[in-house]
Amino acid sequence: MNNYVQVSCDLYNMFEEAANNKVDCDITFVKEKEEITVSSKIVDLRNVNNSEFMETADGNVIRLDRIVEFNGKPTADINYYQYQ
Numbered sequence: 001m002n003n004y005v006q007v008s009c010d011l012y013n014m015f016e017e018a019a020n021n022k023v024d025c026d027i028t029f030v031k032e033k034e035e036i037t038v039s040s041k042i043v044d045l046r047n048v049n050n051s052e053f054m055e056t057a058d059g060n061v062i063r064l065d066r067i068v069e070f071n072g073k074p075t076a077d078i079n080y081y082q083y084q
Contacts, residue, residue: 004051005065011079014070015054018042027054028069029062037069 018025019042028037040056045064047053052064067075 004063007052007064007067007075008079011070011075012045012052012064014078015042015045015064018071019045019054025056026069026071027056027062027067029066030068031066035068 022041024039024041026037026039028035030036038056038058038060040058040060042054043057044055045052046055053061054064054067055061069075070078
């Protein structure tokens, strides 16, 4: 089972600021053990069944705890919650 791991407030705030400013973002995330990188605007951040997701302008829906790099910065450097 893939349990959601909460992201830090600092990391969430980075996503929210990018969404509010409607800027293009480079987002690298893990899907089925493969790293995928997309360049797009964040159009929505939402909570579904206690998991947080972002939707990008190109239609990707990405679970926040699967994002490993955001605009060139490793999210592990910002996110104090980690998989155990």
